[in-house]
Amino acid sequence: MLWVKTFHILAMTSWMAGIFYLPRIFVHYVEGREAGQDVARLEIMARKLFGFMTIMAVFTLVLGLWLWLGYGFSGAWLHAKLTFVGLLIGYHYWCKLYLNKMQAGTLDRSGRYFRLFNELPLLIFIPILIFVVVKPF
Numbered sequence: 001m002l003w004v005k006t007f008h009i010l011a012m013t014s015w016m017a018g019i020f021y022l023p024r025i026f027v028h029y030v031e032g033r034e035a036g037q038d039v040a041r042l043e044i045m046a047r048k049l050f051g052f053m054t055i056m057a058v059f060t061l062v063l064g065l066w067l068w069l070g071y072g073f074s075g076a077w078l079h080a081k082l083t084f085v086g087l088l089i090g091y092h093y094w095c096k097l098y099l100n101k102m103q104a105g106t107l108d109r110s111g112r113y114f115r116l117f118n119e120l121p122l123l124i125f126i127p128i129l130i131f132v133v134v135k136p137f
Contacts, residue, residue, distance in 0.1 A: 001070045001071065004063055004067055004070065005063075005067060007059070007063055008059075008064055008066075011056045011059035012056075012060045012064075014052070015053050015057045015059075016125060017053075018049050018052060018053025018056065019088070020118065020121060022049055023095070023098075023114050023115075023117050023118035025042050026109075026114040026117070027114040027115055027118070028042055028111075029042045029043070029102060030107055031111040034111075043102055046099055046102060050095065050096065054092070057089070057092055061085075061089075075135055075137065076137045078131075081131040084124050084125075084127050087124045088121065
């Protein structure tokens, strides 16, 4: 099970890297477009990054389920963690909606908005980390 846990952590780390970086691409896209710059490459980067982070999200969830089945379901901390994992999946989907708008040329939020949007996954990830490491209940 330690190998499964190792690959779960690797996939989760890769997913989180994408979750943290994609909104930064949105920032550069909207600010570049406002400045009249060519932002086509950012659209390609965002699409490819979203594909990668979706694959990593699936690996994370499958390996997490494997760990759950292997170790069993014990402690309320896991319920709380899964609640925040659900929020992270929702954020991932929200990123997809913005990616669709980007590809349609209708991404209409400001760079400042996406800078703030970029902080949300950290606020979701911190409790997940606390629940996993500390297991407070």
